[in-house]
Amino acid sequence: xGVTQQARRAVGLAGGMTAILMAAACGxxxxxxxxxxxxxxxxxxxxxxxTVEWWGWAPGYDKAAEAWNASHPDIQVKYTQIESGxxxxxxxxxxxxxxxxxxxxxxxxxxxxxxxxVEGALEDITxxxxxxxxxxxQWAVNSVTFGGRQVAVPVDSGPMGLYxxxxxxxxxxxxxxxxxxxxxxxxxxxxAADPKVFLTSFNxxxxxxxxxxxxxxxxxxFSTSGDAWKVSITDEPTLKVANYWQGLxxxxxxxxxxxxxxxxxxxxxxxxxxSLVGAVWMTKVLEDxxxxxxxxxxxxxxxxxxxxxxxxxxxxxxPNAVLKGCAHPKEAVEFATWLATDxxxxxxxxxxxxxxxxxxDGTSLPAMKAPRPFYGDQPVFEVFSEAxxxxxxxxxxxxxxxVVNDAFNSAVGEVVTKGGSLADALKTVQEKAVASIKxxxxxxxxx
Amino acid sequence: MRASMRAQVLTTAFLFVxxxxxxxxxxxxxxxxxxxxxxxxxxxxxxxxxLHFAGNVERVMSQDGGLYPRWLLNTLIYSGGGALGxxxxxxxxxxxxxxxPFRGRGAVFAVIMGAVLIPAPLITLPLYLLExxxxxxxxxxxxLLPCMVSPFGVYLARAYAEAAVPDTLLxxxxxxxxxxxxxxxxxxxxxxxxxxxxxFLFQFVAIWNNFFxxxxxxxxxxxxxxxxxxxxxxxxxxxxxxxxxxxxxxxSIVPVILAFVSLQRFWKADLAAGSxxx
Numbered sequence: 001x002g003v004t005q006q007a008r009r010a011v012g013l014a015g016g017m018t019a020i021l022m023a024a025a026c027g028x029x030x031x032x033x034x035x036x037x038x039x040x041x042x043x044x045x046x047x048x049x050x051t052v053e054w055w056g057w058a059p060g061y062d063k064a065a066e067a068w069n070a071s072h073p074d075i076q077v078k079y080t081q082i083e084s085g086x087x088x089x090x091x092x093x094x095x096x097x098x099x100x101x102x103x104x105x106x107x108x109x110x111x112x113x114x115x116x117x118v119e120g121a122l123e124d125i126t127x128x129x130x131x132x133x134x135x136x137x138q139w140a141v142n143s144v145t146f147g148g149r150q151v152a153v154p155v156d157s158g159p160m161g162l163y164x165x166x167x168x169x170x171x172x173x174x175x176x177x178x179x180x181x182x183x184x185x186x187x188x189x190x191x192a193a194d195p196k197v198f199l200t201s202f203n204x205x206x207x208x209x210x211x212x213x214x215x216x217x218x219x220x221x222f223s224t225s226g227d228a229w230k231v232s233i234t235d236e237p238t239l240k241v242a243n244y245w246q247g248l249x250x251x252x253x254x255x256x257x258x259x260x261x262x263x264x265x266x267x268x269x270x271x272x273x274x275s276l277v278g279a280v281w282m283t284k285v286l287e288d289x290x291x292x293x294x295x296x297x298x299x300x301x302x303x304x305x306x307x308x309x310x311x312x313x314x315x316x317x318x319p320n321a322v323l324k325g326c327a328h329p330k331e332a333v334e335f336a337t338w339l340a341t342d343x344x345x346x347x348x349x350x351x352x353x354x355x356x357x358x359x360x361d362g363t364s365l366p367a368m369k370a371p372r373p374f375y376g377d378q379p380v381f382e383v384f385s386e387a388x389x390x391x392x393x394x395x396x397x398x399x400x401x402x403v404v405n406d407a408f409n410s411a412v413g414e415v416v417t418k419g420g421s422l423a424d425a426l427k428t429v430q431e432k433a434v435a436s437i438k439x440x441x442x443x444x445x446x447x
Numbered sequence: 448m449r450a451s452m453r454a455q456v457l458t459t460a461f462l463f464v465x466x467x468x469x470x471x472x473x474x475x476x477x478x479x480x481x482x483x484x485x486x487x488x489x490x491x492x493x494x495x496x497x498l499h500f501a502g503n504v505e506r507v508m509s510q511d512g513g514l515y516p517r518w519l520l521n522t523l524i525y526s527g528g529g530a531l532g533x534x535x536x537x538x539x540x541x542x543x544x545x546x547x548p549f550r551g552r553g554a555v556f557a558v559i560m561g562a563v564l565i566p567a568p569l570i571t572l573p574l575y576l577l578e579x580x581x582x583x584x585x586x587x588x589x590x591l592l593p594c595m596v597s598p599f600g601v602y603l604a605r606a607y608a609e610a611a612v613p614d615t616l617l618x619x620x621x622x623x624x625x626x627x628x629x630x631x632x633x634x635x636x637x638x639x640x641x642x643x644x645x646x647f648l649f650q651f652v653a654i655w656n657n658f659f660x661x662x663x664x665x666x667x668x669x670x671x672x673x674x675x676x677x678x679x680x681x682x683x684x685x686x687x688x689x690x691x692x693x694x695x696x697x698x699s700i701v702p703v704i705l706a707f708v709s710l711q712r713f714w715k716a717d718l719a720a721g722s723x724x725x
Contacts, residue, residue: 057679057682059683080666080667081668081679082666083662083675083678083679083682084679084682087662087678087682088658088659088662088663091663092662092663095572095575095576095663098572098576099575099576099579100579101579101584262487262488262492265488266488268488269488288484288689289484289488290488
């Protein structure tokens with residue numbers, strides 16, 4: 001038993017290592033040194049138009065592809081909308097890679113890129129992308145780069161901000177908190193003034209929201225050193241965040257309804273939750289989900305840990321990755337870069353899809369300045385534009401995000417419903433994350 | 448008398464609770480389908496808000512350039528065609544396994560029984576690779592063909608054929624000069640009808656609810672069944688379609704309920720007919 005198990009593990013490990021190595025090898029083999037632009041352009045012209053297949057699900061992508069095709073006869077993009085990643089889109093892409101009929105370009109969430117990488121499903125695009133990376137915010141490029149190899153082109157991001165009910169804040173004379181200390185004080189003051197109202201909620205089942213807090217604090221849950229993964233879900237910044245929310249939980253100063261539940265949204269409608277620290281895409285979610293509170297909301301920067309500094313967390317964002325076997329990686333990267341950085345293209349994505357740009361000057365797009373009636377005609381994207389410039393540069397995801405998500409939601413959910421300590425729950429999450437990576441036959445660096 | 452009264456009351460109460468438990472989500476669906484997207488969260492879930500049903504239906508039908516009716520039709524084709532094919536194939540295979548002794552009959556049946564134990568998602572990836580080679584990806588047949596195979600159906604048909612189709616009747620048919628196919632279609636299949644209706648319904652509902660296989664196989668949204676479409680709408684985080692999802696879900700279960708109600712009658716009548724005749 002012991003022997004076979006060990007043998008199996010060894011085989012698995014070898015397999016996993018090869019996967020990484022292959023991804024690396026094939027990547028660099030496929031990419032090689034970027035050909036001189038002139039030569040490639042010539043070959044594209046000589047060989048007729050090139051078709052780049054593209055799979056994704058973000059709203060607005062279809063129209064972006066049409067706009068590109070109209071102005072780029074040499075590179076035609078064929079867009080197919082598939083189910084979103086978590087609903088099966090990722091499985092479909094991986095299956096297509098195995099079958100050898102994958103599209104050139106696929107929408108792969110930042111939290112999922114690493115799992116695609118260890119499956120050997122991504123091409124290395126470092127050579128094609130390096131010249132245009134200056135057009136992006138640096139942290140966004142970091143988030144699609146593993147061990148020095150870039151595997152995707154960033155598109156949108158989810159910088160965080162403080163959504164708050166202006167009317168409730170005014171009524172109880174609460175100043176908009178600039179730091180987390182002020183935020184905690186406000187939570188106490190508001191709940192004392194009206195025991196039915198909480199300043200905010202701590203959702204027991206929202207790993208991504210929590211990761212955004214940790215991201216802001218400077219955490220880096222997953223990184224690679226050599227061929228080994230380093231897992232740091234219990235690093236010092238994350239524990240700082242956990243202890244902070246532990247304090248609010250212990251004093252019963254936060255609402256603990258599950259995120260996205262009917263009851264949670266109902267509490268927002270009823271004015272029982274007065275604020276929310278969330279990503280930019282919550283802008284549209286709130287507008288659509290709780291229309292009765294329209295005009296009463298406003299947005300401020302995310303509270304910071306140290307007075308006078310602004311560092312922001314990020315939740316979400318779906319880069320476009322070049323999938324293994326792509327015959328035209330250069331053209332695919334060219335299109336993906338245009339999609340994310342062309343002012344016209346992205347302005348449409350903001351309007352049609354509510355996507356928020358990762359490009360360096362994307363924050364000056366006209367759509368960023370539009371006032372929104374739900375937020376008392378505040379041009380809220382301007383707040384997030386500032387926030388996007390201050391996103392902490394270090395956070396990374398690992399190859400087993402779904403496992404981490406489940407582990408987090410069960411362990412933290414238990415703390416919220418039955419009591420216990422968030423720090424202990426994070427230890428459990430850390431152990432399960434390490435185990436899940438080892439189960440894939442990958443090595444984990446201790447420490 | 449008293450005990451039986453109590454038992455009756457308890458049974459009724461228990462069944463009532465079970466009925467409520469089962470019907471509550473359906474009630475929620477009916478109520479929610481009449482609400483506008485915002486009212487879904489702003490009003491209590493189990494009672495009506497402002498009536499917005501017509502607007503929701505209009506949105507379902509017009510969203511994405513009116514793809515929903517197409518999806519519903521596709522689902523009907525996949526479910527109806529798939530279930531019909533599966534029923535016919537299973538009936539023939541089950542009948543053959545029950546009525547014709549041949550070498551390796553036990554082994555064939557054992558393999559089919561083994562296939563019952565394999566969960567469908569497990570073979571979806573191999574199926575995908577196979578269909579990729581055969582060029583069936585993104586075609587109607589890529590969904591229909593795998594749906595026409597039902598190992599459990601073969602098992603059911605065999606068991607039923609063994610019990611309900613007397614050898615003597617087949618002998619009589621042969622003596623009268625009928626060929627084996629004619630005997631199967633005129634005698635065998637009719638005697639097996641109650642089991643076949645059950646099988647058809649099982650398979651119909653299974654395909655109706657199927658998500659994973661069409662998700663993997665189909666790219667073209669015009670070929671999608673309704674399940675894929677609803678999940679797509681549900682997944683759109685901005686520009687909410689919750690009202691359309693809920694109303695679309697309600698509309699999508701109507702044909703299943705119709706199929707059940709109409710076929711169940713047929714099924715009972717056949718059971719009764721069988722019991723009198725035999």
